[in-house]
Amino acid sequence: MKTIETAIETGFDLNLLRVLAMLERTRSVSRAADALDMSQSGFSTALARLRRRFGDALFVRTPSGMEPTPRARQMILTAQSVLGQVQLGILDPPVFDAATVHTEFRLAMADVAEIVFMPRLLRHLQQQAPFARVSCVTLSPEDLPSAMASGDVDLALGYFPDLGAQAFFHQRLYTHTxxxxxxxxxxxxxxxxxxxxxxxxxxxxxxxxxxxxxxxxxxxxxxxxxxxxxxxxxxxxxxxxxxxxxxxxxxxxxxxxxxxxxxxxxxxxxxxxxxPSFAVQQHWHRLYQHDARSAWLRAQVAGLFNDATDEWIGIEAALYGKDMRRRVASPVPAAGQAGGR
Structure with a gap:
């Protein structure tokens, strides 16, 4: 943003924007200082710095409180805009509203996994994220990591032993045979x-x-x-x-x-x-570990596919017996893996 870039280039203290905005809101040096958790003398010093920097009184004491000058009014509008963008884009936690967002979820899986995952997942997403699209891709083990790092792929679903490197998180959904x-x-x-x-x-x-x-x-x-x-x-x-x-x-x-x-x-x-048995997992790149959109999608997948919802465990028991030992062939655990095995 040009205003912020210019301020940084000229060595302007962006904290002084808070002084301007709060004094405009309270019209009182003491109340503004309290609101910013500053001493009154410290607030007065900051205001004096602003006055010297711009060669303008900025605020003048009147019977109704501290009134901004025309120069201050112009500055306050910009200060409020900048502070609002910092609050929304940096300080506030990111929010993902699945019910209203228009987005495309990109999933890497083999056709065999699509048969299993997509009917239930797509039905759920159409209810919870009605404006979302889903795109499925099949990539080679060599191409998949870079696609996930760039964000071209949100999740890899299925059995991906090659994604066991430090760059990936994974969560076991259920065990299969x-x-x-x-x-x-x-x-x-x-x-x-x-x-x-x-x-x-x-x-x-x-x-x-x-x-x-x-x-x-x-x-x-x-x-x-x-x-x-x-x-x-x-x-x-x-x-x-x-x-x-x-x-x-x-x-x-x-x-x-x-x-x-x-x-x-x-x-x-x-x-x-x-x-043999193998762990069916969801994998994601650690760049998106705290991304609200990715976290929401992972929560939907984990809620739909897990040990409790494993609809094939009964078929497995009928074929191989309930006491069949699951010898899970799983990848090397990724650093900070999510969920237990």
């Missing part, structure tokens, strides 16, 4: 799926940037299980149609499989081993 999909009427539905039949069956696998896919592949390699891959696709959303019209199997995160099973043509079955 995997299940196997196959079509209704599949021959393998009649018998318990074994590692041998699982490995020898034809598989459709998703080769997307979703880190949960890489986690499962690493798990299979450690166990020495090599699947017979018939189809590799970058998209989870094509799996229902592929599985429905073939004898292929597909291993997907449990919530994704449960969503597809609702279509009525897909069956969800347990894997022939205890699959």
């Amino acid at each position: 995997y299940a196997c999909m196959l079509r209704r009427g599949h021959a393998l539905l009649g018998a318990r799926l074994t590692e041998k039949t699982y490995a020898s069956a034809g598989h459709a696998v998703v080769s997307s940037p979703a880190r949960s896919n890489a986690l499962f592949e690493q798990f299979l390699q450690r166990r020495g299980i090599e699947r017979r891959v018939v189809l590799s696709t970058p998209h989870h959303l094509s799996l229902p149609a592929i599985i429905e019209d073939s004898d292929l199997l597909a291993t997907v995160p449990l919530a994704t499989g449960a969503r597809f099973a609702k279509l009525g043509t897909i069956e969800l079955v347990r894997l022939p081993f205890k699959p």
